[in-house]
Amino acid sequence: MNFVGTGGQYAWCCNGADLPFTYNGSVFALTPAITGITPQDVINVNIHKNRIWMCLVESTKVAYLDVDAIGGLSYGIRTRRTDVQGRLRHGDGHVVARCWIWA
Numbered sequence: 001m002n003f004v005g006t007g008g009q010y011a012w013c014c015n016g017a018d019l020p021f022t023y024n025g026s027v028f029a030l031t032p033a034i035t036g037i038t039p040q041d042v043i044n045v046n047i048h049k050n051r052i053w054m055c056l057v058e059s060t061k062v063a064y065l066d067v068d069a070i071g072g073l074s075y076g077i078r079t080r081r082t083d084v085q086g087r088l089r090h091g092d093g094h095v096v097a098r099c100w101i102w103a
Contacts, residue, residue, distance in 0.1 A: 001045045003052060005068035012070060016043030016057035022070055032071025037063050 003012050012031070014020040019039050020031045031039070037056065044055040053064045054074070063074040 001047065001052075003047060003070060005050065005070065007068065007070065010070055012045060012052060014042040014045060014054070016041065020045075034065070034071050034074055036074035 001012050003010050008024055011023040012020065013023070017040060020034070020042050022029050022031050033039075034042075037054070041056045041059075042054045043057040046053045048064075050067050051064045052070065053062060055062055061076070063076055065074055066072055
């Protein structure tokens with residue numbers, strides 16, 4: 001996913017098995033530490049209100065980072081990791097990106 005923040009422009013990549021990494025056009029790098037979740041569990045990301053939102057592998061839990069951040073402390077909607085299962089009508093965590101408008 002392409003992310004533009006105050007720190008620059010990045011391709012932010014994840015696969016649900018390895019640590020997420022970034023690419024800034026010339027350098028591949030592991031993202032800064034992400035706390036509050038297991039970073040290797042991030043399977044899908046999206047941007048909403050200039051925050052990176054992350055779907056966690058094999059769950060309906062989501063987490064997000066601070067505004068303009070590509071790493072750091074992750075948050076849930078009301079807790080560190082929030083389960084949005086009750087709000088999903090069309091499947092599991094892989095469709096959470098379509099449901100983020102309510103957040």
